[in-house]
Amino acid sequence: xxxxxxxxxxGVSVATVSRAFxxxxxxxxxxxxxxxxxxxxxxxxxxxxxxxxxxxxxRVLGVVLPTLLNPAFAECLQGIARAAVAGGYAIxxxxxxxxxxxxxxxxxxxxxxxxxxxxxxxxNPSTSAALPRLQAAGVPYVxxxxxxxxxxxxxxxxxxxxxxxxxxxxxxxxxxxxxxSGTLAASDRAQQRYRGYLRGMADTGLDAQPxxxxxxxxxxxxxxxxxxxxxxxxxxxxxSNDLLAIRSxxxxxxxxxxxxxxxSVVGFDGIALGEDLTPALSTITQPNSDIGRHGVELLIQAIxxxxxxxxxxxxxxxxAFRDGESCxxxxxxxxxxxx
Amino acid sequence: xxxxxxxxxxGVSVATVSRAFxxxxxxxxxxxxxxxxxxxxxxxxxxxxxxxxxxxxxRVLGVVLPTLLNPAFAECLQGIARAAVAGGYAIxxxxxxxxxxxxxxxxxxxxxxxxxxxxxxxxNPSTSAALPRLQAAGVPYVxxxxxxxxxxxxxxxxxxxxxxxxxxxxxxxxxxxxxxSGTLAASDRAQQRYRGYLRGMADTGLDAQPxxxxxxxxxxxxxxxxxxxxxxxxxxxxxSNDLLAIRSxxxxxxxxxxxxxxxSVVGFDGIALGEDLTPALSTITQPNSDIGRHGVELLIQAIxxxxxxxxxxxxxxxxAFRDGESCxxxxxxxxxxxx
DNA sequence: CTGTTAGCGCTTTCAA
DNA sequence: TTGAAAGCGCTAACAG
Numbered sequence: 001x002x003x004x005x006x007x008x009x010x011g012v013s014v015a016t017v018s019r020a021f022x023x024x025x026x027x028x029x030x031x032x033x034x035x036x037x038x039x040x041x042x043x044x045x046x047x048x049x050x051x052x053x054x055x056x057x058x059r060v061l062g063v064v065l066p067t068l069l070n071p072a073f074a075e076c077l078q079g080i081a082r083a084a085v086a087g088g089y090a091i092x093x094x095x096x097x098x099x100x101x102x103x104x105x106x107x108x109x110x111x112x113x114x115x116x117x118x119x120x121x122x123x124n125p126s127t128s129a130a131l132p133r134l135q136a137a138g139v140p141y142v143x144x145x146x147x148x149x150x151x152x153x154x155x156x157x158x159x160x161x162x163x164x165x166x167x168x169x170x171x172x173x174x175x176x177x178x179x180x181s182g183t184l185a186a187s188d189r190a191q192q193r194y195r196g197y198l199r200g201m202a203d204t205g206l207d208a209q210p211x212x213x214x215x216x217x218x219x220x221x222x223x224x225x226x227x228x229x230x231x232x233x234x235x236x237x238x239x240s241n242d243l244l245a246i247r248s249x250x251x252x253x254x255x256x257x258x259x260x261x262x263x264s265v266v267g268f269d270g271i272a273l274g275e276d277l278t279p280a281l282s283t284i285t286q287p288n289s290d291i292g293r294h295g296v297e298l299l300i301q302a303i304x305x306x307x308x309x310x311x312x313x314x315x316x317x318x319x320a321f322r323d324g325e326s327c328x329x330x331x332x333x334x335x336x337x338x339x
Numbered sequence: 340x341x342x343x344x345x346x347x348x349x350g351v352s353v354a355t356v357s358r359a360f361x362x363x364x365x366x367x368x369x370x371x372x373x374x375x376x377x378x379x380x381x382x383x384x385x386x387x388x389x390x391x392x393x394x395x396x397x398r399v400l401g402v403v404l405p406t407l408l409n410p411a412f413a414e415c416l417q418g419i420a421r422a423a424v425a426g427g428y429a430i431x432x433x434x435x436x437x438x439x440x441x442x443x444x445x446x447x448x449x450x451x452x453x454x455x456x457x458x459x460x461x462x463n464p465s466t467s468a469a470l471p472r473l474q475a476a477g478v479p480y481v482x483x484x485x486x487x488x489x490x491x492x493x494x495x496x497x498x499x500x501x502x503x504x505x506x507x508x509x510x511x512x513x514x515x516x517x518x519x520s521g522t523l524a525a526s527d528r529a530q531q532r533y534r535g536y537l538r539g540m541a542d543t544g545l546d547a548q549p550x551x552x553x554x555x556x557x558x559x560x561x562x563x564x565x566x567x568x569x570x571x572x573x574x575x576x577x578x579s580n581d582l583l584a585i586r587s588x589x590x591x592x593x594x595x596x597x598x599x600x601x602x603s604v605v606g607f608d609g610i611a612l613g614e615d616l617t618p619a620l621s622t623i624t625q626p627n628s629d630i631g632r633h634g635v636e637l638l639i640q641a642i643x644x645x646x647x648x649x650x651x652x653x654x655x656x657x658x659a660f661r662d663g664e665s666c667x668x669x670x671x672x673x674x675x676x677x678x
Numbered sequence: 679c680t681g682t683t684a685g686c687g688c689t690t691t692c693a694a
Numbered sequence: 695t696t697g698a699a700a701g702c703g704c705t706a707a708c709a710g
Contacts, residue, residue: 002687013697018689028695043475045451049397050687052388053702060431068417069611074407081434090431090452092399095420112384113429136382221615246615253617272408276560276585277616278592341703352681357705367679389703392686682709687702694697 001044010038021046052114061299062110063093064103064120064130066187070243072269072288073121076144079292080119087300089116098123098186103130111137117299119292121145124188125153140302140309142295145286146188152309154295156319158189158268159196161284162238165266165321166200169236173330174264177201178209178234180224180244193240193268209234214244224251228263235263235330242267242274242283249279249326260328270322279325287317340383349377360385391453400638401449402432403442403459403469405526409582411608411627412460415483418631419458426639428455437462437525442469450476456638458631460484463527464492479641479648481634484625485527491648493634495658497528497607498535500623501577504605504660505539508575512669513603516540517548517573519563519583532579532607548573553583563590567602574602574669581606581613581622588618588665599667609661618664626656 007014012031020027020035027035038044052058061084065073077093084091092113096102103122107130110118117140122128125148134141143153162179169177179197181190194211201208212227214220228234228251239245245267249259257263259279267274270285294315302309346353351370359366359374366374377383391397400423404412416432423430431452435441442461446469449457457480461467464487473480482492501518508516518536520529533550540547551566553559567573567590578584584606588598596602598618606613609624633654641648 003689004687014688015690015697015699016695019696022689026695031695045447047392047687048452049388049391050702051689053386053392053686053704054688054690056702058388068407068413069410071408071410071413074410074413078407078434081432085433085448090448092429092431093420094424095417108384109424109429113387243612243615246612250615250617250619273582273585273612276582276589278589280589342705343703353704354682354706355680358680361705365679370679386703389686390705392688392702393704393706395686680710682707684705684707686704689700689702691700692698694695 001042002047003044005042006035006038006044009042010034057303058114058116059088060090060092060113060115061296062107062113062115062118062120063091064106064110064118064122065093065095066098066121066123067095068093070241070269071271071273072241072286075271075288076121076292079289080296081292082289083293083296087296089296089300098183100127100129103128104133106130107133111139115139116303117141119144119295119299123186125151126188135308138308140299140307142298142309142313144291144295147192148188148311150311151314152298152311153314154291154298154317155315156286156291156317158192158319159199161319162193162196162268163200163203165238165284166197167204168321169238169264169266169327170200170204170206172236172264172327174236175206175330176209176232176234177206177236177238178212178227179238179240180212180214180248181240182213182244183215184211184213190240197238212237221247221251221254224248225255228252228255228257236327237263237265239265239267242269242271242281245274245281245283245326246277260326264327264330266327270320274322274324281322282324282327283322285320285322287319290317340381341386342383344381345374345377345383348381349373396642397453397455398427399429399431399452399454400635401446401452401454401457401459402430403445403449403457403461404432404434405437405460405462406434407432409580409608410610410612411580411625414610414627415460415631418628419635420631421628422632422635426635428635428639437522439466439468442467443472445469446472450478454478455642456480458483458634458638462525464490465527474647477647479638479646481637481648481652483630483634486531487527487650489650490653491637491650492653493630493637493656494654495625495630495656497531497658498538500658501532501535501607502539502542504577504623505536506543507660508577508603508605508666509539509543509545511575511603511666513575514545514669515548515571515573516545516575516577517551517566518577518579519551519553519587520579521552521583522554523550523552529579536577551576560586560590560593563587564594567591567594567596575666576602576604578604578606581608581610581620584613584620584622584665585616599665603666603669605666609659613661613663620661621663621666622661624659624661626658629656
């Protein structure tokens with residue numbers, strides 16, 4: 001079903017059909033009606049490839065994410081999808097499992113697919129091979145969650161957020177506060193959040209505990225258990241994401257520790273599911289969906305203006321602390337072992 | 340960067356460049372090398388739109404899902420994505436929030452995007468307006484999770500699975516077993532699982548309890564609480580999905596009921612997260628990722644053979660019961676109120 | 679084995 | 695306001 005058929009049926013030229021759809025004002029109302037009617041009768045759908053070939057615009061955005069198994073990214077992708085549809089764009093998402101080679105492959109794939117722009121969550125903007133490739137190609141892109149002075153980013157202040165969370169725990173009387181993180185090397189977010197932990201501890205004059213680092217993908221509950229059996233054990237855990245917080249709570253349970261009575265746990269991400277858990281997760285919430293939406297909006301605007309995004313277009317969105325049930329005041333002396 | 344430039348640089352015709360990539364055997368090794376070298380030096384990427392326009396094959400699959408906020412669908416999408424990449428296809432996912440009009444819009448959008456095939460999870464295959472549209476367009480498609488004799492489907496036996504779960508609970512001594520479901524009208528899966536509940540109860544000669552029906556999207560914990568406060572209350576809950584099971588556990592907690600001591604809860608879906616919860620979720624697991632993978636494989640095969648999928652290509656995958664900690668034997672007399 | 683060429687469906691000058 | 699026609703980049707006859 002091509003534009004030819006519509007033109008024939010409407011008794012006009014293909015140019016007029018094209019105009020009737022793309023520049024309706026440049027066509028007389030009467031002919032426009034005829035064209036629309038013919039198109040409807042023939043169930044005409046304009047061919048996206050032909051249009052893309054001609055205009056050099058695919059109206060498709062590429063999306064590069066570590067995984068959809070973390071609901072934070074799933075929420076973000078929903079935000080991206082909604083904003084993209086609203087702006088008349090389709091999306092092609094690709095997941096990378098936190099692997100650099102996959103990031104590069106993904107960008108390659110998307111570039112070959114003629115995407116008009118990309119929104120991506122990379123392991124580390126400084127080391128990602130994908131980014132120089134994008135710059136070389138001159139394709140607009142924006143990073144989500146990542147933070148880097150040299151790239152356009154939509155993110156939150158992870159460092160400040162964690163420092164605040166630490167301060168909160170200190171206010172509750174906690175002294176032995178440890179941080180649980182995914183592999184630091186695999187994520188600049190994890191690194192920033194860890195820095196926030198160190199700052200928060202330093203600000204209140206407490207000794208930072210050794211970082212409890214576990215793999216991102218596997219469950220690693222045993223490793224967590226081992227850490228909780230150490231003496232003296234922490235009375236509170238700041239986790240680098242909600243999934244880790246959930247696993248930490250389970251690990252605590254397996255060690256015979258009750259959350260929050262024996263151990264306070266704070267997460268990071270604000271996944272919706274956290275509110276339905278028991279105990280409800282105390283967590284630093286990020287506007288996951290908005291991060292995606294803003295990324296898309298920046299991208300679409302840049303595309304419309306035929307330019308790439310500069311790093312000073314970066315957006316820092318607000319985070320918040322969601323008070324759940326996984327945090328409680330520490331014992332008087334702040335030493336969990338005596339509880 | 341077009342094929343012309345590569346041809347010029349390699350000193351051959353565009354046809355030869357095209358062959359060097361698509362039919363390497365039909366080109367002499369020497370020229371092939373020259374072409375490859377030229378392409379590399381120019382960072383040549385074949386233009387997907389031009390190729391699609393010419394071949395009438397986009398190498399893109401459309402994916403229609405209710406939501407990514409349910410990890411079961413996120414897992415499925417990962418499976419789809421992996422299989423698609425392996426088969427040289429890209430995917431365009433669209434979510435519908437369980438809404439019929441969105442399903443139709445999604446199919447429309449995807450069809451206009453020239454997808455070669457679709458994999459979709461619809462509310463109800465019998466009533467979906469999207470399906471006739473697809474048949475009319477002659478585009479190959481396959482349903483995931485849905486079950487219907489008139490369409491190609493990749494699914495599990497939800498009815499049998501729930502009936503089995505009920506039998507299991509009966510074996511544990513439960514008598515007052517209720518079912519918690521999302522809006523029945525919005526999902527044929529929910530309907531089938533409910534039928535499984537009714538069959539399971541009938542098989543063991545028990546009275547079915549009134550269905551506890553809550554919205555899919557909202558949390559609805561209050562509604563659940565109300566049901567648990569009724570006397571005599573159920574001693575076990577079979578939930579139509581894991582998200583509902585998680586909410587049910589929270590509702591129980593808010594009512595002062597301990598899971599599994601006072602109330603047993605069984606979920607459905609087998610989301611990975613369920614294993615990390617406390618109590619670990621007892622649930623009927625579906626091979627979410629495999630459902631997606633098989634769907635894509637069927638689709639790719641059909642596309643390669645230039646045909647649509649017939650309903651007898653349907654696949655029924657195995658489910659399993661994953662024993663967690665949210666189920667326990669009932670009190671001796673099976674009457675929860677006396678526990 | 680390689681080159682020439684038509685044409686996929688559309689948008690967009692340029693002319694009328 | 696409308697039409698004719700070029701051409702986006704590629705593949706696939708067909709010819710050599």
